[in-house]
Amino acid sequence: MIHPDRLFPSDSHARRIARELYASIVDLPIVSPHGHTQAGWFAHNEPFPNPAKLFVQPDHYVYRMLYSQGVSLDALEIGVPEIKNPREVWRIFARHYYLFRGTPTRMWLDYEFQELFGLTERFSEQTADFYYDVIDEKLRSPEFLPRALFEKFRIEVLATTDSPLDSLADHQAIRDSGWGGRIIPTFRPDPVVDPDFAGFHDNIRRLGELTGEDTGTWNGYLRALEKSRARFKALGATATDHGHPTAQTADLSPAAAAELFAKILGPNADAVSQELFRAQMLTEMARMSVEDGLVMQLHPGSSRNHNRKIFEKYGRDTGADIPMATDYVHALKPLLGLYGNEPGFRMILFTLDESTYSRELAPLAGHYPCLRLGPPWWFHDSPEGMLRFREMATETAGFYNTVGFNDDTRAFLSIPARHDVARRTDCAYLARLVAEHRLDQDEAFAVARDLTYNLVRQAYRL
Amino acid sequence: MIHPDRLFPSDSHARRIARELYASIVDLPIVSPHGHTQAGWFAHNEPFPNPAKLFVQPDHYVYRMLYSQGVSLDALEIGVPEIKNPREVWRIFARHYYLFRGTPTRMWLDYEFQELFGLTERFSEQTADFYYDVIDEKLRSPEFLPRALFEKFRIEVLATTDSPLDSLADHQAIRDSGWGGRIIPTFRPDPVVDPDFAGFHDNIRRLGELTGEDTGTWNGYLRALEKSRARFKALGATATDHGHPTAQTADLSPAAAAELFAKILGPNADAVSQELFRAQMLTEMARMSVEDGLVMQLHPGSSRNHNRKIFEKYGRDTGADIPMATDYVHALKPLLGLYGNEPGFRMILFTLDESTYSRELAPLAGHYPCLRLGPPWWFHDSPEGMLRFREMATETAGFYNTVGFNDDTRAFLSIPARHDVARRTDCAYLARLVAEHRLDQDEAFAVARDLTYNLVRQAYRL
Amino acid sequence: MIHPDRLFPSDSHARRIARELYASIVDLPIVSPHGHTQAGWFAHNEPFPNPAKLFVQPDHYVYRMLYSQGVSLDALEIGVPEIKNPREVWRIFARHYYLFRGTPTRMWLDYEFQELFGLTERFSEQTADFYYDVIDEKLRSPEFLPRALFEKFRIEVLATTDSPLDSLADHQAIRDSGWGGRIIPTFRPDPVVDPDFAGFHDNIRRLGELTGEDTGTWNGYLRALEKSRARFKALGATATDHGHPTAQTADLSPAAAAELFAKILGPNADAVSQELFRAQMLTEMARMSVEDGLVMQLHPGSSRNHNRKIFEKYGRDTGADIPMATDYVHALKPLLGLYGNEPGFRMILFTLDESTYSRELAPLAGHYPCLRLGPPWWFHDSPEGMLRFREMATETAGFYNTVGFNDDTRAFLSIPARHDVARRTDCAYLARLVAEHRLDQDEAFAVARDLTYNLVRQAYRL
Structure with missing residues (x-):
């Protein structure tokens, strides 16, 4: 990747x-x-918390781009203390990942997905759940x-x-x-x-x-x-x-x-x-x-x-x-x-x-x-x-x-x-x-x- | 070309x-x-009208550059409803075509000359009349x-x-x-x-x-x-x-x-x-x-x-x-x-x-x-x-x-x-x-x- | 060089x-x-005078960079009519020559050193005196x-x-x-x-x-x-x-x-x-x-x-x-x-x-x-x-x-x-x-x- x-x-x-x-x-x-x-x-x-809370909620580089293309901040649960549907937020993110083509955010995330979590297939709507599960599990490990x-x-x-x-x-x-x-x-x-x-x-x-x-x-x-x-x-x-x-x-x-x-x-x-x-x-x-x-x-x-x-x-x-x-x-x-x-x-x-x-x-x-x-x-x-x-x-x-x-x-x-x-x-x-x-x-x-x-x-x- | x-x-x-x-x-x-x-x-x-009327008179990218190098707008018959000496205007343009080296105007014109009019020798003082005749004739064809x-x-x-x-x-x-x-x-x-x-x-x-x-x-x-x-x-x-x-x-x-x-x-x-x-x-x-x-x-x-x-x-x-x-x-x-x-x-x-x-x-x-x-x-x-x-x-x-x-x-x-x-x-x-x-x-x-x-x-x- | x-x-x-x-x-x-x-x-x-007087004192491209990195203008004898210790000024310059990496000043100086004075080893603290002697001597020649x-x-x-x-x-x-x-x-x-x-x-x-x-x-x-x-x-x-x-x-x-x-x-x-x-x-x-x-x-x-x-x-x-x-x-x-x-x-x-x-x-x-x-x-x-x-x-x-x-x-x-x-x-x-x-x-x-x-x-x- x-x-x-x-x-x-x-x-x-x-x-x-x-x-x-x-x-x-x-x-x-x-x-x-x-x-x-x-x-x-x-x-x-x-x-660290779940993938949505870790990668979406605190990163204005990410939700700024999503918002610019019509994704509502409410759908991303921005500004709430606890994310109610982290997997749903994550799927929205995955569906719009193509927006980051050519941006440093994309390069950083691909690096993290591959080098930290061992994920080698591109992040997308198809791989969203797999990504979520892998990341969520690893985050709970001591390493x-x-x-x-x-x-x-x-x-x-x-x-x-x-x-x-x-x-x-x-x-x-x-x-x-x-x-x-x-x-x-x-x-x-x-x-x-x-x-x-x-x-x-x-x-x-x-x-x-x-x-x-x-x-x-x-x-x-x-x-x-x-x-x-x-x-x-x-x-x-x-x-x-x-x-x-x-x-x-x-x-x-x-x-x-x-x-x-x-x-x-x-x-x-x-x-x-x-x-x-x-x-x-x-x-x-x-x-x-x-x-x-x-x-x-x-x-x-x-x-x-x-x-x-x-x-x-x-x-x-x-x-x-x-x-x-x-x-x-x-x-x-x-x-x-x-x-x-x-x-x-x-x-x-x-x-x-x-x-x-x-x-x-x-x-x-x-x-x-x-x-x-x-x-x-x-x-x-x-x-x-x-x-x-x-x-x-x-x-x-x-x-x-x-x-x-x-x-x-x-x-x-x-x-x-x-x-x-x-x-x-x-x-x-x-x-x-x-x-x-x-x-x-x-x-x-x-x-x-x-x-x-x-x-x-x-x-x-x- | x-x-x-x-x-x-x-x-x-x-x-x-x-x-x-x-x-x-x-x-x-x-x-x-x-x-x-x-x-x-x-x-x-x-x-469409003759080459001068088509390519020079309405295109401020063209006559702007010519004017910047001392060609008078009167000589180019800018602003008159009918061009009296279109061939002469065309020749002035040809004589100064070197001014457009490295500009997009040059790229656009070369494309038009070659792709639309089939002209393959560079536009210049030498080829000005040939260009004029070819373009003038084609403009009167149904295509x-x-x-x-x-x-x-x-x-x-x-x-x-x-x-x-x-x-x-x-x-x-x-x-x-x-x-x-x-x-x-x-x-x-x-x-x-x-x-x-x-x-x-x-x-x-x-x-x-x-x-x-x-x-x-x-x-x-x-x-x-x-x-x-x-x-x-x-x-x-x-x-x-x-x-x-x-x-x-x-x-x-x-x-x-x-x-x-x-x-x-x-x-x-x-x-x-x-x-x-x-x-x-x-x-x-x-x-x-x-x-x-x-x-x-x-x-x-x-x-x-x-x-x-x-x-x-x-x-x-x-x-x-x-x-x-x-x-x-x-x-x-x-x-x-x-x-x-x-x-x-x-x-x-x-x-x-x-x-x-x-x-x-x-x-x-x-x-x-x-x-x-x-x-x-x-x-x-x-x-x-x-x-x-x-x-x-x-x-x-x-x-x-x-x-x-x-x-x-x-x-x-x-x-x-x-x-x-x-x-x-x-x-x-x-x-x-x-x-x-x-x-x-x-x-x-x-x-x-x-x-x-x-x-x-x-x-x-x- | x-x-x-x-x-x-x-x-x-x-x-x-x-x-x-x-x-x-x-x-x-x-x-x-x-x-x-x-x-x-x-x-x-x-x-032309000695190397320091020729290359350092009149060239604000040079002493500007040295000053920006903490070299005092007094140490470079900037603004004095006669440089008292030209060789010392020269050595300070040599010691800081690395600061000019990637700048045009470096390209100009290397050209002068090589093409005018025949110097082919890089200017540095080690070669400072050699440079000084070669340049100083040549400056006094008719050519x-x-x-x-x-x-x-x-x-x-x-x-x-x-x-x-x-x-x-x-x-x-x-x-x-x-x-x-x-x-x-x-x-x-x-x-x-x-x-x-x-x-x-x-x-x-x-x-x-x-x-x-x-x-x-x-x-x-x-x-x-x-x-x-x-x-x-x-x-x-x-x-x-x-x-x-x-x-x-x-x-x-x-x-x-x-x-x-x-x-x-x-x-x-x-x-x-x-x-x-x-x-x-x-x-x-x-x-x-x-x-x-x-x-x-x-x-x-x-x-x-x-x-x-x-x-x-x-x-x-x-x-x-x-x-x-x-x-x-x-x-x-x-x-x-x-x-x-x-x-x-x-x-x-x-x-x-x-x-x-x-x-x-x-x-x-x-x-x-x-x-x-x-x-x-x-x-x-x-x-x-x-x-x-x-x-x-x-x-x-x-x-x-x-x-x-x-x-x-x-x-x-x-x-x-x-x-x-x-x-x-x-x-x-x-x-x-x-x-x-x-x-x-x-x-x-x-x-x-x-x-x-x-x-x-x-x-x-x-």
Whole structure:
């Protein structure tokens, strides 16, 4: 079902090179510095649920496509705590599997079906029940428990993404358990720095309670954030993450910032002051990163919950986020003017707007010592997306201002599949450079290893 | 002159796959759901005019390029009703044919010259007169009458584009003639919904006369549009088309919309209210589509008549339209918030801004059930343009949120050539996926057939 | 170290075609119509300095990348008049040479090292001293004097870029010397038309002194510019060049322009009036070009000196310029409305925003007779950048609305290397078209010659 040469160039000369490069890195461990798996899985080590609950319900890549072709989210039982008819959901999925032709979702799933579950006949309406039964049974076996899979996948380190309001009890439990898997949190403060976030005011209050600071004042609020970061760091965090609508930063005086904070907490906060607050908070986060060494990740440019009716009925993250044009060159200038040349500061930039790769991101990362380019994100985490990224960024930023791969996934079982696509695509790109005599073969082997393993560890200080 | 393997990958392995895929779809009939041919040709079935009048005067792809290199539009007799020296115009064209190297215009013309007229030596200054004589003679033969060509081209259905002010008499005449060719109108209301359109106020008045409604009132105006749509539908129309400068939509209350309409009809309409009116009218058209089932097409993002002097002397559509950056994610939100989840509603999006393929259009179409992506349009209706479209859209939207090919042409004789380029390019793309083991070969055959034939019929409800 | 087939397609069939095309143009002379070499080198014909001073200090492509990876500009002795430890700077460069893998800088340098200095083992920490010694020695030999290299490189014409405040004494000296090398100035008026330029007011005053005009008045200022242009033309200039932040143009009445000029010279000039002044000055320059026939080049879209601290410490052009999104379609309309159809007027457009190639630039150049597209610029002067340009521009604008290659370099020794990359990449692109039967082979030979030699001479009136 999956071919050993998949994603390699068709031309036989370049393909041979790609094969050799891939063979040299295929056995390297997985480093996963940014994702959305749950620490609880590894803390409790309970079996993953049935196939529908595992493969359909949490994966917006999957049900987004089905919804776009007229399958109702109710039929897929999206948003319900327990799936009543998992086999029926699974059959709907199978019937529409042809929709994923040519997509990375298809490649990831075929990999998982074959490599994890030993299924070799294509998933379809005809094979739906067979798939269901095989997967359902395997999920209940000891080899498919979360920790066993973590080890089987040879994951060296796995980062989750967590709110400052999270107790991190699951992370603590993993540490206390004596199990050797390295699972670390990432500090994602959106709930307490983005005034548009649901429950923002409550969140600020709870942040105060958790840290013992008076978050009704600007200074208390900043101290609360610093304390939160320290708490994450103590449990192994090496990075923060910021999911803002834009990349806008600001450079307000302390007095102006305090005044803005008061306005944000009050009844007169408008959209302009909210955006300015988010902008100033990115700069504050950068300052704290300069101080505590946490690597800063910025994920801007998504218009969240674009489909109002779906959002109202099914809530956040149900597949209606749409990218938008994103400016970095003006937006980042205030922050970079303050900290852009600071030794030890590191900021990893992501984008959903591919037109910025060659126009803004590669030139910025090819100059500022603090900046690195994150891998192609979300809609662009795909073979073509990765090739465009390499083709548009490498000639200005080189390989060494990039940071390897992020799987960025909620779907734990897809992690090896996603890393495999990234490794193969990088090897295909490098093979083309070698075949066209733009890179020497011995250097290509070194770069392949760096892209797979070394750069991510260095970039994230792992 | 034209090679049987043209547009297929150079690599022999991928080329072999492309050939097989193409062989499996080459004989499928042509479905042409969007274009600018004239129903009158088929109503009257008179011979097409001389080569200059047929190939140069109506084709802005052709004279645009000649003008860009210093050939005057007067020398080409653009804009005159009768060409005085067609042979001289033809010779100028021949002398500059080298300018079209590497363009789709060249590919289309070579195909027409060879496949329709049996010309096999390259068009040039040397062969200009020979070409003229051969073409001129053939055009007067019965096999080159419009209906004969329609049948020879094996066109299953051909849609024209028509104003609500058009009597559709030619369409009626075709029906009345008993001839079996299926030629249907498309409802293009720009002249009566775009306040910038030449003669807008007169057009509104005439719309009232044609429909027996008082188009001086908002409700009468809407009823007039609904009646017009019904008239088009009765003659076979399945779609509407909208050529707005932006994709902006609006969600005004009925009272606000009525007030805006009054302002638009009055002496104080400014650019802002005109844009808002166009925006509201897209939303009204969507509502009507929900009700009457006509498929809505949106073609935004062209700065029309950019060259003022050319526009003043030669009028609309003389080659001085230039694309501009286009936003969809914010612009479409009001309309999609109302009708985006409506069963049975269908909206096909086109763009002249390729940066939106992966950033906005594929994510939108990969979520909203009403949305489909139109093929690469106008300047992007070309081999590279089509490859970029597939590479940038497929991984997020899949194949099944696209709608096959539109030839979008005024040049009837180019229709088979244009469909041939599209079919070959899709096969080349699919062959690459197969050769790189990203799609199974049996699936590629199914997709090739869907892209060529099934998707367009489903998308346009033909 | 450099392979004879570098940059050619990997597929053997296309590679064979690329080889033949390249062989047919490899011996054509170099025409360099736009660059930043110094006329003084050829006036004085003194040896180039040591390797560090020659290869590192003036090349922002080089130290930009080093700085992005934490090498301090002080360690590289950037911005100092004399390098104290050139060998140490050289060793730092060597140690970080791996950073350039996959970049054009690496291709250019390897070419120079091998083809000019006979070095065949890769540059690295191990070979740093050997390289230094070999290069240092050769630089002091007669064959490495500027005029000898100019002849060895077979440069037919080389244009520098010069301020209206420059005496052009070096250009005069070259002429007076009797040496036959054709080196011509280019009129770059940014220092006297951009109010943001350092010393703008002084510059205006000096312009008055140099021309004997009262540059305190609008008419005197315009006459001064006209006289300056005439002075450049007398020394062989055929072109002007304009490095504006945006492509904005304006069409003010003479009275409004005079008023704006007075405001710009006064104490109340704000950012809006400064931008409007630059816009109006582009239009004035176009008018003068219509009159004196100088070809106008526009290089917009760079956010200069983005890194404030680096700018304050090391000055202009130290690697902190970042591209930004650029509009042409609206920005150029005022100028094109006046002069866009003027016979004899020529304007060459460059961009740092690749999304404009297919969206705006190719459609504009494929219509307006005055417009031509400059080659990929700066960050896009690279194999992938050139391929994207051809793939995105050719199908709409053809080959004949482009102008060949600009090396645009401060690094004289890199000129043959840069032209070689451009020639090879064009041949690779043409070979693909031939291999895919999109262009006949005999035509590809003609186009290769045009792209390399004929178009640049015609476009720049050389």
